[in-house]
Amino acid sequence: MGHSTPVSPTSIGARPGRVVLYSHDTFGLGHLRRSRALASALTESGVAESAIILTGSPVAGRFTFPPAVDHVRLPGVKKLADGSYISQTEGMDIEATTALRSALIDSTIDQYEPDLLIVDKEPTGFRGELLDTLKRLREGSKTRIVLGLRDVLDEPDVLATEWARKGAVEATETLYDEVWVYGMRLVYDPTQGLPLSADVRSRTVWTGYLRRSIVDAAEVPDTPYILVTPGGGGDGAAMVDLVLSAYEQDPDLHPHAVLVYGPFLSGEVRERFETRVEALGGRVTSTGFDSKIEPLFAGAEGVICMGGYNTFCELLSFDQRAVIVPRTQPRLEQWIRAHRAEELGLVRNIDRFREELTTDAMVAAIRALPHQRRPSEAGADGLLDGLDVVNARAQALMQHPLTDAAE
Structure with a gap:
């Protein structure tokens, strides 16, 4: 597989789906840029009719998004040197800000009715803000739920402690249809050290890295x-x-x-x-x-x-x-x-x-x-099939029961 190729869901009798991508983004650009690449691939291939990115990034509005991709800006938070968080909204403490973010997430998903929810990195969301929505979706919703992980998260011991504290292992076991790792096992396994069951590991898909392309032309220097x-x-x-x-x-x-x-x-x-x-x-x-x-x-x-x-x-x-x-x-x-x-x-x-x-x-x-x-x-050529694999897995999940979808 090389570059993403158009998929035609209508040719097999199914409509393109709706996708929500959750990107907590307390700092930096990584989660937003990854979500934008995924949303672009899913909509441009025809797998998704449209996509909405839920993001806490303070610079989300400075990015261009494809016509079928929009974003909802969640109230921002800031991480302090000691690892704690404060709200970026004047007059609101972190508990109130988290509650507001959670309500916006739940309302967006309730109104938009996505066929697929892709959660970036945090199985329970920022300070657990996703849990209520995930549990509601599991009670009979059509929405399939995927946890997307980058190729490396942290040292195994540190990660295991963090996931135990957040209840992330239990959430991954009970609330997600699949886990997608945006990397290759031969490079690194981000889940090593986590006590995940054989069932979850059987539902883990190694996509490969996410190929990037020039979306917007820009001038570059004409000298080396x-x-x-x-x-x-x-x-x-x-x-x-x-x-x-x-x-x-x-x-x-x-x-x-x-x-x-x-x-x-x-x-x-x-x-x-x-x-x-x-x-x-x-x-x-x-x-x-x-x-x-x-x-x-x-x-x-x-x-x-x-x-x-x-x-x-x-x-x-x-x-x-x-x-x-x-x-x-x-x-x-x-x-x-x-x-x-x-x-x-x-x-x-x-x-x-x-x-x-x-x-x-x-x-x-x-x-x-x-x-x-x-x-x-x-x-390195064989490392970059991620977007093609994501398109194929997303289409399979949105069109078939889970028993037929897991590979």
């Missing part, structure tokens, strides 16, 4: 460049600092760089970076949040990035050489992904555990980047 992107940017300051230090230390460093900050790297930190960028005299150019980043990925000589799921999908999709500088707090997800990808020969990984986060190491990595192997040279 590397792309530097911290994704959403909220925790990318250390990586950006390291790259700028490399260009400051070596006046002959090439290729030049295009730095995309991300929507959450802002304020005084970004202002200080901008001062340093200007002093480099055009060797590094910068821009803020760019929802049309795909053309920059496609045209670059290579990419320096963090190890988020969506960025990794883009590296594979555009067959890009990459140096990954993964975060290691508050969870090891990015480091695990980058480490496994390096073992498979797909990327170069620079991380603090190997004491490589030095300016000299970054200078050497940038110089070597245009000569690195591309992912395809390490056999």
Whole structure:
């Protein structure tokens, strides 16, 4: 399977279905971007007539969505350094905000009557906000329910503790028809360490990674460049600092760089970076949040990035050489992904555990980047069937009883 191909449900006597994608999005862009890619594939293939994304992302309105895809913005929350949450709505505590989000979710699903609900990452939703809706849907609704997991969640022991605290294992066992893992078992199994039953594991589908394509055309530099992107940017300051230090230390460093900050790297930190960028005299150019980043990925000589799921999908999709500088707090997800990808020969990984986060190491990595192997040279072509598999599974679930659907 390669790129998604149109499916014609009407040719076998069934109408396209309606899909809701739940994306809790307390921080960052990952869940929203993954949900948007899935919704686009389902509607453009003809499997779904329309799709609605339920998202808490504060920047959802800055993305373009296909004609058949809409979104409902849930009241936002913010995660504090100690792991607790506060509401972004003035005058509302976190309990009231969670209750409001839960009511909006339930009302949307009740009115829209989806054939399929795809829940991203959190089986019970943010602070359990999905549980009442999921239980109601299980009491005779036509809606099929899928839990979608990225390829890596966290260290097995940490994840097991977190899921036990949230009641996530019980919810997965009793409330979901299937589990989709948007990755490959040969890369990593995100459920290792979880006490899931053989029944749930038999209903787990490994889709492969989600291929990305250029949706919106955009201008890119006509001279060779590397792309530097911290994704959403909220925790990318250390990586950006390291790259700028490399260009400051070596006046002959090439290729030049295009730095995309991300929507959450802002304020005084970004202002200080901008001062340093200007002093480099055009060797590094910068821009803020760019929802049309795909053309920059496609045209670059290579990419320096963090190890988020969506960025990794883009590296594979555009067959890009990459140096990954993964975060290691508050969870090891990015480091695990980058480490496994390096073992498979797909990327170069620079991380603090190997004491490589030095300016000299970054200078050497940038110089070597245009000569690195591309992912395809390490056999990455077979990793990107995710959207095709999702289309096929979604169509099967919406048209057949579960006994016929599980593979």
